Amino acid sequence: MTHLLRAALLILCALILASCRQSAQPMPTPDPDIQLEWLPADKPFRVGLDALIFSLKNARSEPIRGALIEVRGDMNHAGMVPVNGMAEGGTDDGRYVVPFEWTMGGDWILTVRATLPDGRSTQRRYEVQVRAQ
Amino acid sequence: MSRHTPLYQPPLDALRAPLIGRLLKRRHGRLLLQIPLFLAAVLLTYDGFTGEQIASRNLATVGAWVHYRGLVILALLLAGNLFCMGCPFTLPRTLAKRLAGSGKRFPRLLRNKWLAIGGLFLIFWLYEVTDMWASPLLTAWLIVAYFAASFVLELIFTESPFCKYICPLGAFNFAYSTLSPLQIGVRNAKTCQTCVGKECINGSYSAQPVILPAQISERPPIQHDRRGVLGCGTLLYAPQIKSNMDCTFCLDCVRACPHDNVILGVRSPARELRQPHTLPKRWDVNFLLVALAFMGIVNAFGMVPPVYALLRDLALALGTNAEWLLLLIVFFVGSLALPALLSIGAAWLANLLAGKQQRPHLLRHTFAAFAPAFVPIGAGIWAAHYGFHFIIGALTIIPVLHNFLLDHGIGLFGTQVNWQLGGVANAEQFAIVQVILLIGGYFASMMLARRIAVREYGVARSQLAFLPYALLFLALLLAAFFIFSQPMEMRGTAELDGLFH
Structure with missing residues (x-):
């Protein structure tokens, strides 16, 4: 009986810990007033330097300027250092060009976060395949 | 030799090392x-x-x-x-x-x-x-x-x-x-011959089977305990152990021996591979050694671009793009069929070229005799692959652990995670080590196979018997070089149909 109680207590602790952790919280629901879109080039992605273009518009499809776009690229294999990129300000038509280096071929997970000048933000995630050759 | 020098010198016992040896020998x-x-x-x-x-x-x-x-x-x-x-x-x-x-x-x-x-x-x-x-x-x-x-x-x-x-x-x-350079052995084989309980394999009812003279007093030093000490879980008898195969290094035998006669001996690495009869002449045990070398190649092959071309060709030939099936075929052929075919073929060819076919079970004997030679090249391939991931990602555990702690509200190490911590060396630097590991493994396998050929066939016929294995090891080395010289490409989330565009 004591063993059962101990086991139950341990499981309870684990559940409390799990529910407390931040990354367990779901990704924030995208703000319907912010349209963040990635405009990938037609050619396949290859290892090396690249420029990732994002479009940022409001609900009325008007370009948003002055925002900050942050990109984090994680490889889908453990043990790889993530790659970061960012762009600030944007062009008149709401485009943001983020310099970014694909450091290795394979599958990448891009997490893109846009923070508007008024502090609102939105986040999107993309899966990308990059060719080594 | 001096009259006082014993004929048998027990190997150095790693468990006699200060502190660590004593700690490992303790009941827990x-x-x-x-x-x-x-x-x-x-x-x-x-x-x-x-x-x-x-x-x-x-x-x-x-x-x-x-x-x-x-x-x-x-x-x-x-x-x-x-x-x-x-x-x-x-x-x-x-x-x-x-x-x-x-x-x-x-x-x-x-x-x-x-x-x-x-x-x-x-x-x-x-x-x-x-x-x-x-x-x-x-x-x-x-x-x-x-x-x-x-x-x-x-x-x-x-x-x-x-x-x-x-x-x-x-x-x-x-x-x-x-x-490995360590192996379970015994200090004095004669002690085992007269041992009644064979506690190293049977276990002991005593929680502390060894009786130390200092503990002998009016109170009996042995306290029988229902928990006792376990004997070897994999049923290896300490004085007969010639190989590390099946030994989990649990040290139960060391703890159970009432004569303090079981040791963790230091030996020259790979000694058991050089000596005959250390492994049983069974197909399963020896095929494990052969297959693992090939599995090392196939496992690394899954991470380089040519795997795309192979899967695409296979998909077109079979008219399917079911990835599980295509990978099953590639893995079955590369990990099981090819090693079986090539290693049994090499054994058959060795017998044919050396002209030693009169004894029964000869193919199995030859296969078993040469199988240990696949261990060094296999270890080289695995070390080059796993070592690569470890070297380029060793420090990534730090930010991941830091992030984990922050996730649970523990900010002991600051609130900024340094995600840029990566490897202890970069991929280009480790490439030199990979070459050393591959060539080192290859040469060790060649030397071992040559030694086995001389032992099995005599000096005169050994060259011919050695030849098929020399070619097989060369093929493994070239395959490994081809794979490790490719840029790495972590295939994964993208679906296979993307390959056909």
């Missing part, structure tokens, strides 16, 4: 390694189930696929089967053993390495087909499955069947611990 000495590894396994499982499902940001995937794999090969080459010694999966196993009492023996038909070979094949195939490296959740389930399997099997059977016959990780460790 194994827990020194098991508790940290058990806690690590719990942490990995917890993060795998509850953490962010990005492999490079989760302890489950970083711990299992970067650190465990890298450190296991390093430990095998530098010391011995330390990961079986500290295996956390044996903790529930020990509990099951106590609960079950004396269970029945594992079915005779399955008392071999075929299940382990099948398990290795299955795990490598599943690793590719489910992109396990990319999934913390699947990695966590794998750890849970290991705990469950070891517990249930120990509950039903005696003789630790999970360790000896099933565990794929154990099979890998057993195979490459044949290269």
